[in-house]
Amino acid sequence: NAGVMQNPRHLVRRRGQEARLRCSPMKGHSHVYWYRQLPEEGLKFMVYLQKENIIDESGMPKERFSAEFPKEGPSILRIQQVVRGDSAAYFCASSPGANNQPQHFGDGTRLSIL
């Protein structure tokens, strides 16, 4: 009965380092979404992936950010050369299909940049 699993729960990086955030969707779900949440704000869409495909990356910054969802293994959100402004909570959600299927969220990764 595992839900969406994200790790690590907390990640601390120094400016210029790389951050890798992992997300394992719920069993049976093949659609993954990444959102970013700044303190006291709502969630902002970043990217939507299916297995081995990026479907919509309209919310993803053009530089330093990338995402993948390989055939095997979790989805990865990768942030290169992190800056202080990248500090946020990053949430992953999954759904069994597209087009108005409920999205179920993990508990997020809190990224802190020193």
Next chain:
Amino acid sequence: GENVEQHPSTLSVQEGDSAVIKCTYSDSASNYFPWYKQELGKGPQLIIDIRSNVGEKKDQRIAVTLNKTAKHFSLHITETQPEDSAVYFCAASIEGNQFYFGTGTSLTVIP
């Protein structure tokens, strides 16, 4: 893109009273409206959702109403309990691939 506004940003009610949170959206093509509850340090948890072909939906103490003409939808919690205290987010979706979230309502239920 879609723009979702949510009010109020904070809400305090006495235990047993009702709480109402309202959201408006801008894109008439939006057709799916979920509500999430987020507790401190946790991810958003889906509590109820409504589709554009339905005007109202109820699940025990929680109900959601949708007015497509006015482009607004509301969350109603009756007989509030202290464990209802959390941040609540509304969202709207056009094709289901991307949710547009409101800025959240921090609900406090006073025992």
